[in-house]
Amino acid sequence: MAVSETVAAAHPATTPTQPAPGRKRRGRNASYWLYLLPGAVLFILVIGAPLVGTGYLSLTKWSGVGDPTWVGLDNYQQLLHDEVFWASFRNTVAMLIAMVVVPTLLGLVLASVLFDIIGRRFRPRTAAALRAAFYLPQVLPVVVAGIVWGWILRPDGAFNSLLDAVGLGALRHDWLGDPDTALPAVMAVMIWVQIGYPVVVFMAALQRVDPELYEAAEVDGANWVHRFRAITLPQIRPETFVVALTCTIAALKVFGPIFALTRGGPENATNVPSYFAYYTFFKKLQVGYGSAISTVLTLIIVVVAVLFIWMQYRSERRDRGI
Amino acid sequence: MQRFRRIVAALALAATATTTMAACGGGDSGDDSGAKTLKLWHYESANSAMGVAWDRSIEIFKAEHPGVEVRFERKAFEQIQQNAGMIINSSEGPDVMEYNKGNATAGLLSSQSLLTDLSAEADKRGWAGKLSPSLQTTARYSDKGVMGSGNWFGVPNYGEYVTVYYNKDLFQQHGIKVPTTMAEMTSAMDTFVGKGVTPLGMAGAEYPAGQLFYQLALAKADRQFVDNYQLYKNPVDFKADPLKSGAETFADWVKKGYVAKDSASLKAEDMGTAFIGGKTPMIVSGSWWYGRFKAEMKANWDTFLFPGNTLQAGSSGNLWVVPATSKAKGLAYDFIDITLRPEIQDLIGNNGGVPVAADPAKISDPKDRKLIEDFNTVSKQDGLAFYPDWPVPGYYDVLVSGFQGLINGSKSPDQVLDSIAKPYADGVKEITGK
Numbered sequence: 033m034a035v036s037e038t039v040a041a042a043h044p045a046t047t048p049t050q051p052a053p054g055r056k057r058r059g060r061n062a063s064y065w066l067y068l069l070p071g072a073v074l075f076i077l078v079i080g081a082p083l084v085g086t087g088y089l090s091l092t093k094w095s096g097v098g099d100p101t102w103v104g105l106d107n108y109q110q111l112l113h114d115e116v117f118w119a120s121f122r123n124t125v126a127m128l129i130a131m132v133v134v135p136t137l138l139g140l141v142l143a144s145v146l147f148d149i150i151g152r153r154f155r156p157r158t159a160a161a162l163r164a165a166f167y168l169p170q171v172l173p174v175v176v177a178g179i180v181w182g183w184i185l186r187p188d189g190a191f192n193s194l195l196d197a198v199g200l201g202a203l204r205h206d207w208l209g210d211p212d213t214a215l216p217a218v219m220a221v222m223i224w225v226q227i228g229y230p231v232v233v234f235m236a237a238l239q240r241v242d243p244e245l246y247e248a249a250e251v252d253g254a255n256w257v258h259r260f261r262a263i264t265l266p267q268i269r270p271e272t273f274v275v276a277l278t279c280t281i282a283a284l285k286v287f288g289p290i291f292a293l294t295r296g297g298p299e300n301a302t303n304v305p306s307y308f309a310y311y312t313f314f315k316k317l318q319v320g321y322g323s324a325i326s327t328v329l330t331l332i333i334v335v336v337a338v339l340f341i342w343m344q345y346r347s348e349r350r351d352r353g354i
Numbered sequence: 355m356q357r358f359r360r361i362v363a364a365l366a367l368a369a370t371a372t373t374t375m376a377a378c379g380g381g382d383s384g385d386d387s388g389a390k391t392l393k394l395w396h397y398e399s400a401n402s403a404m405g406v407a408w409d410r411s412i413e414i415f416k417a418e419h420p421g422v423e424v425r426f427e428r429k430a431f432e433q434i435q436q437n438a439g440m441i442i443n444s445s446e447g448p449d450v451m452e453y454n455k456g457n458a459t460a461g462l463l464s465s466q467s468l469l470t471d472l473s474a475e476a477d478k479r480g481w482a483g484k485l486s487p488s489l490q491t492t493a494r495y496s497d498k499g500v501m502g503s504g505n506w507f508g509v510p511n512y513g514e515y516v517t518v519y520y521n522k523d524l525f526q527q528h529g530i531k532v533p534t535t536m537a538e539m540t541s542a543m544d545t546f547v548g549k550g551v552t553p554l555g556m557a558g559a560e561y562p563a564g565q566l567f568y569q570l571a572l573a574k575a576d577r578q579f580v581d582n583y584q585l586y587k588n589p590v591d592f593k594a595d596p597l598k599s600g601a602e603t604f605a606d607w608v609k610k611g612y613v614a615k616d617s618a619s620l621k622a623e624d625m626g627t628a629f630i631g632g633k634t635p636m637i638v639s640g641s642w643w644y645g646r647f648k649a650e651m652k653a654n655w656d657t658f659l660f661p662g663n664t665l666q667a668g669s670s671g672n673l674w675v676v677p678a679t680s681k682a683k684g685l686a687y688d689f690i691d692i693t694l695r696p697e698i699q700d701l702i703g704n705n706g707g708v709p710v711a712a713d714p715a716k717i718s719d720p721k722d723r724k725l726i727e728d729f730n731t732v733s734k735q736d737g738l739a740f741y742p743d744w745p746v747p748g749y750y751d752v753l754v755s756g757f758q759g760l761i762n763g764s765k766s767p768d769q770v771l772d773s774i775a776k777p778y779a780d781g782v783k784e785i786t787g788k
Contacts (some may be wrong), residue, residue, distance in 0.1 A: 096556075311748065
């Protein structure tokens with residue numbers, strides 16, 4: 033604010049021939065709309081129209097060819113009594129833990145350790161290399177990662193061989209083939225996939241924190257835990273919101289890893305709404321019902337996201353004392 | 355606030371939704387006798403038996419139709435599987451196309467008048483005479499799109515069936531005879547188990563488990579059961595034989611160690627590569643593996659029909675269909691006719707495929723000949739019983755899920771039968787309205 037006031041003082045007074053400030057702003061705002069037009073057109077074509085189309089199809093019965101038959105809210109009523117649908121949402125809670133809660137918490141700690149301890153005691157390049165290592169799973173195509181983890185976790189795969197090698201052969205298991213272990217195994221893979229994202233975002237966030245804050249805290253005798261709680265957490269709260277929001281959306285609509293690892297099995301133990309919608313839509317050819325699942329999922333994602341943004345907005349206002 | 359709007363806009367981008375929009379198109383094909391182009395699509399790889407045979411068919415077609423351009427495009431199986439409805443409903447579709455057999459695919463499109471009725475051509479050109487009744491099942495569809503009766507909407511020209519592949523070297527090494535009855539089969543498996551070898555390769559995460567269950571059920575089935583189960587002639591009781599016996603025998607085989615308890619998460623590819631690698635003495639699977647085993651397997655191996663069964667899982671291969679929008683139907687019929695000629699049929703057989711109308715005497719490799727003779731035996735005795743996942747759309751995943759439970763021991767045969775009975779009944783009701 034101080035900077036813009038200085039600039040304004042250095043370039044004073046508009047000439048009488050220039051339009052009044054109000055008119056100028058209106059004119060400038062109108063021209064902004066032109067720049068938004070291509071994006072808006074694309075949005076309507078790529079997102080808006082399919083979204084409306086899906087909403088319409090969710091009110092019909094359709095096999096994918098011929099004419100859809102209007103059935104009103106029948107698909108939604110059927111959804112309410114569909115055990116698989118509810119099972120898929122229960123599994124989503126597990127995905128939220130694996131893709132949001134654990135990576136965000138672990139990411140906070142890891143980023144802080146890399147930035148505050150490794151980065152200072154070793155060369156910054158060491159912290160950067162470790163950050164890249166954590167981020168590596170995010171670079172891999174998710175289906176490739178899924179296939180490789182499928183190999184690792186299969187009955188004669190690397191994980192069971194490792195258990196043998198360390199004398200824990202009695203624990204050998206068909207990790208993805210048993211309903212009791214399939215979901216935890218998928219969750220572990222998802223934590224591995226997700227962890228790099230919060231680490232990178234939080235480390236970037238930490239770079240904008242004034243180092244004097246840490247130095248002052250150290251001078252005052254604050255240890256790492258104190259500094260983490262009193263400086264790191266509050267300073268990077270906006271990024272925490274962003275990470276939590278984007279990871280929540282990713283967890284709600286997770287599809288690729290499930291498709292590559294388990295196809296929702298065994299016995300729906302790892303089924304999730306996106307895969308269930310895909311299966312209903314393309315395999316069972318129940319396009320209307322699949323659309324209803326997609327619509328419900330979309331609505332949930334929008335509600336959750338709006339909730340997050342509202343919480344962030346309130347938090348920012350509180351910070352600014354508004 | 356602007357930031358708020360920006361994030362909401364980004365959010366909307368993140369919210370995904372799927373939709374399928376049927377493309378418009380179509381129109382009367384009119385008189386196509388002067389057509390100068392044949393658009394042909396199929397999804398066989400270039401070096402497969404069918405790929406080789408279709409290439410030769412195109413050459414013959416070109417030689418017999420000078421001045422006609424063949425515009426061939428190789429497609430992916432999934433590409434055709436998921437988009438056929440839209441493709442052939444548009445003006446960009448092919449004149450003749452390889453397409454998946456079954457109620458949910460060719461049947462569905464025929465019921466929507468998207469495929470050309472080939473009945474007159476089948477009579478005129480003698481296609482009907484070349485295909486046994488069980489092979490014709492997948493070619494003919496009722497007005498509701500149910501296979502087995504009605505008009506011809508596709509023409510198959512190769513077959514496939516489930517058989518037992520066995521590793522001759524491992525059999526010899528353990529002093530085991532090739533079984534010809536179920537008693538000999540179980541005795542052979544007992545011997546392998548006694549020597550610490552799991553006798554039967556399995557892949558619970560994909561089709562092999564369902565197919566083994568079906569083979570076991572077919573041991574106690576007759577054609578009436580197949581008609582009831584596949585063609586909805588009568589209701590099917592899942593708690594009675596043959597399905598009950600199939601599920602119980604499957605569970606028993608897992609219990610006795612014939613099938614590995616930790617194979618629930620394995621894919622068909624895992625099962626195949628374990629067999630190729632000589633780790634598994636036997637697998638029960640389809641003739642589609644044959645060419646690959648022939649090319650890649652170092653150990654001696656052969657096949658035998660699932661012992662004791664007159665009915666075997668199997669059917670015609672996929673179909674040639676002529677979209678209703680084709681502008682060159684006459685040319686399409688000529689092409690289909692070429693693929694059924696003895697020369698092309700022999701080519702399929704000599705490249706490791708299963709032709710439907712070949713003379714086994716013309717097949718040079720004895721192992722190839724045996725594969726075809728076995729198929730002809732099954733086909734002639736009306737023994738093709740199709741596949742267990744065919745009756746209703748999405749049933750594949752239902753069976754996979756059910757038999758994963760039986761392999762990993764989380765479900766009893768009774769529970770598995772319950773879990774596969776309801777989706778079957780729901781699906782049949784969806785199709786027939788009953």
